[in-house]
Amino acid sequence: MKSDLCKQLGIEFPLFAFSHCRDVVAAVTNAGGMGVFGAAMMSPEQLEEELSWIDDHVDGRPYGVDLIVPNKFEAKGQDIPDEQILAMVPEGHKEFAASVLRDKGLDPGDLDARRQELLVFRDNISADGARRSLEVAFRHPIALIANALGVPPADMLEMGKAHGVAVAALVGTAQHARAQVAAGVDIIVAAGGEAGGHTGEISTMVLVPEVVQSIADMGADVPVLAAGGIASGAQMAGAMAMGAAGAWCGSVWLTTAEAETNPVVKEKMLAASSADTVRARSRTGKPSRQLVSGWTEAWEGKGAPKPLPMPLQTLVSEPALARIDQLSQTGDAGAQELATYWVGQGVGLMTQAMSAGAVVQAFKEDFLRGYERLQAALEG
Amino acid sequence: MKSDLCKQLGIEFPLFAFSHCRDVVAAVTNAGGMGVFGAAMMSPEQLEEELSWIDDHVDGRPYGVDLIVPNKFEAKGQDIPDEQILAMVPEGHKEFAASVLRDKGLDPGDLDARRQELLVFRDNISADGARRSLEVAFRHPIALIANALGVPPADMLEMGKAHGVAVAALVGTAQHARAQVAAGVDIIVAAGGEAGGHTGEISTMVLVPEVVQSIADMGADVPVLAAGGIASGAQMAGAMAMGAAGAWCGSVWLTTAEAETNPVVKEKMLAASSADTVRARSRTGKPSRQLVSGWTEAWEGKGAPKPLPMPLQTLVSEPALARIDQLSQTGDAGAQELATYWVGQGVGLMTQAMSAGAVVQAFKEDFLRGYERLQAALEG
Structure with missing residues (x-):
């Protein structure tokens, strides 16, 4: 071009x-x-x-x-010590996240330890x-x-x-x-x-x-x-x-093929239609679009706590989702139902696993087809 | 073509x-x-x-x-008599609709009479x-x-x-x-x-x-x-x-120029950006996209009743909106603030009042420009 x-x-x-x-x-x-x-x-x-x-x-x-x-x-707030940030996460939210896992028969593991690890990244x-x-x-x-x-x-x-x-x-x-x-x-x-x-x-x-x-x-x-x-x-x-x-x-x-996406989520994405995403606050506190899963549905459901402001909601969701990813890859059906990741509505058009290079090549060919469609419409 | x-x-x-x-x-x-x-x-x-x-x-x-x-x-339900349909509309909803008008200093008029008129259309x-x-x-x-x-x-x-x-x-x-x-x-x-x-x-x-x-x-x-x-x-x-x-x-x-849209709403649409629409249940009970106005904001606000199922919400909204349209055309500022109509996000691209024929002509010319953009990108 x-x-x-x-x-x-x-x-x-x-x-x-x-x-x-x-x-x-x-x-x-x-x-x-x-x-x-x-x-x-x-x-x-x-x-x-x-x-x-x-x-x-x-x-x-x-x-x-x-x-x-x-x-x-x-x-903003960079001087707030880690313990204080952790203390700002309500027990009810932590408990709800853990209960979503338990409701699928999963052991949530030590989510508090994972929360602590997440804070390391505040520095970055x-x-x-x-x-x-x-x-x-x-x-x-x-x-x-x-x-x-x-x-x-x-x-x-x-x-x-x-x-x-x-x-x-x-x-x-x-x-x-x-x-x-x-x-x-x-x-x-x-x-x-x-x-x-x-x-x-x-x-x-x-x-x-x-x-x-x-x-x-x-x-x-x-x-x-x-x-x-x-x-x-x-x-x-x-x-x-x-x-x-x-x-x-x-x-x-x-x-x-190259992406490090959880293979379970990859499969779900390839099978998903454009209707299988939701724009929700439950992952970070701000609206973000994700693949619909048992996890997003639980947070959209009755009785779910209102998502916390950024960055607190991340301290609730990411540890639980990391655990879900881990368990889903061991073949656990409940964890697979909960597994999700950010993705746009274009997921409905993603139906074949390809290498990234092949995706670029497919784009080039399909771009030309798009152009030729207009040419054909104009010139018959 | x-x-x-x-x-x-x-x-x-x-x-x-x-x-x-x-x-x-x-x-x-x-x-x-x-x-x-x-x-x-x-x-x-x-x-x-x-x-x-x-x-x-x-x-x-x-x-x-x-x-x-x-x-x-x-x-469905075609045999329900008019009075029974009207009786299904809660007083709280009727009162809220009237209060939106009164809050802008407007006299709601006889909304019940307008509700009655609307029912004539059930036959159609x-x-x-x-x-x-x-x-x-x-x-x-x-x-x-x-x-x-x-x-x-x-x-x-x-x-x-x-x-x-x-x-x-x-x-x-x-x-x-x-x-x-x-x-x-x-x-x-x-x-x-x-x-x-x-x-x-x-x-x-x-x-x-x-x-x-x-x-x-x-x-x-x-x-x-x-x-x-x-x-x-x-x-x-x-x-x-x-x-x-x-x-x-x-x-x-x-x-x-040909459209029978309320002229006040026409002006609002020409001035609106794509961010000035909302997809809300407050007009018909099902999600429909409308121009944001004082009316839609009141229904999205705290204390607003939950929209009724179709067709009941229409019996709440349409009589009030008809009154708003009427008063807005007499120059009343409060009514002009409330006036709204269905419109898509494309409203952000509608910036000039033209005749419908001129719009078609503009589409044809702009279509060619779009095609030529692709041609230029491909051929340099």
Whole structure:
């Protein structure tokens, strides 16, 4: 493809793969797209190791990094001691989470110990941790750096300019897109409400043209990537007909051979229809879209406690879900019923396990089919 | 355009305009698309009058009719007398609706009298009324008949075949699409959750390719129209790249010069962003997407009663909303704040009042722009 964005970033096909799995990142980059390594919750040391591995496997081809960097490098409440954070989690919530496991005949194990472990990661998303991760990222030959929450901090933007690295930001409304463009962001990712993970309510179909128009109205020339629900090349072509410069996908990589997704969840995703996701607060405290399972149903059901504000709900859900993942892989039917992960409505289009490289190839072919459909409609 | 569907229906451009306004229907048909007259809640006598008017204004060009025909021609509970239906509406709900008006300094007027009037329409959607409407529709030279709720009854399908009229049905899931195709429906309208009015939760971006694939997997060859959030030709091109045979739009006509939309609501729609809609049960008892207003906010707020099941909630909301519409047009600021109507997220893309014919023309031009974007991306 010969689009401006492809030329700018040195890629062949403007398909961006958000993944926490370095193998997926390298495979997509090597197949002509751009892998973007999701490094949130990772220590600077781990990040260094992962990016070095990627460097060794992409032969100089461009890839990106996605971080969660708190605005102004200030993590709210960073001085609250661990014990105090743990004490803020109500017993009723902990007990409810454990009861969901017990109701399926599972031994919850020591969830408190797992809660304690989770807190280790607070350091990584603190001001200093985030800053160190950013410095690690810029020591590698990255072509793009993305921030998932809010306007990237001034430091990220400055470091991006200084290193000639494009800075991208995710938005769920046209209003946020305008704020990001005004702040100097180079690439906007317009993420529709059908996306997996934290998501808003405006659909990709509407959000993409609205954001594109909104940026044009500012007199700015900032490319927009479409995200949310996209799992095929024809959808990518559709988004680009609406003005997007490419597609940003996360869910579609979860069922690839390379992905470290729980194999039980992989199978569930391949079997799921688009109706099998739910946007719920029960995982992190903020609305995020997940695969429907016994776990999400229990939290949506009568008698379930109201999810706690972020980050407390994570201390309730993640330890229990880690235990569920573990037990599900031993063949336990109850645990398999409860197992879930973040995924978008595009899961309904994910029906075949493939390698990440094969997914990129399928996107390219299906993109052409999408284009040819329009050609045929116009020319008969 | 030279697509199969265009040839089959004798239209130039596969843009379908659902509207309760005959002027919009005629204008779209005359501009090369297909107007589809929404005739639900209309008596057979009224329908006869409206369709005759359309016949006189389209010079033989094809148009369609959309009815709500109860399955198997049995309206559940049709023998319940009016007084008994009215008595089923709790005082608390009636009082809450009136209080929303009073809180804005409005005199609710005689809402009970309006409730009584609404019941007159029960006849029209009863088994006999629906059957008579269907007979009226087939006496006119219609090219398409659509049913909005569930699988069209066998009679509608048989009459469609006998008259050579395509039968269309709206669906919100791939599962429903398969059931409709199995029943013999000729055209599927895949309506995403961003659509105005009654709507599901799966987005257009995902639903369209999922339904297209699902029908192909059945070995069937049934065209799919994309609905939900579409207010521009580039989005229509996007949907067709994903496999749709055309677009079915409702919201985009509400702000046209011809539409009978309350002018106050028209202005609000032109100013609204895609974030200004809400999918709520407060209008009919089932989730339907509407423009956010003081009315919808009151029903979403604390202390609001839980919406009643269909059709009881309509007896609470419609009389109050009719009063609000009336008062808003006298310039009352409180009534203007409360005024609302069904509309999809595409409202964020509706920024200019145009004639319906000009909207069709703008769609055609923007469709080409969408196609050319893909061409430019591929060829540089």
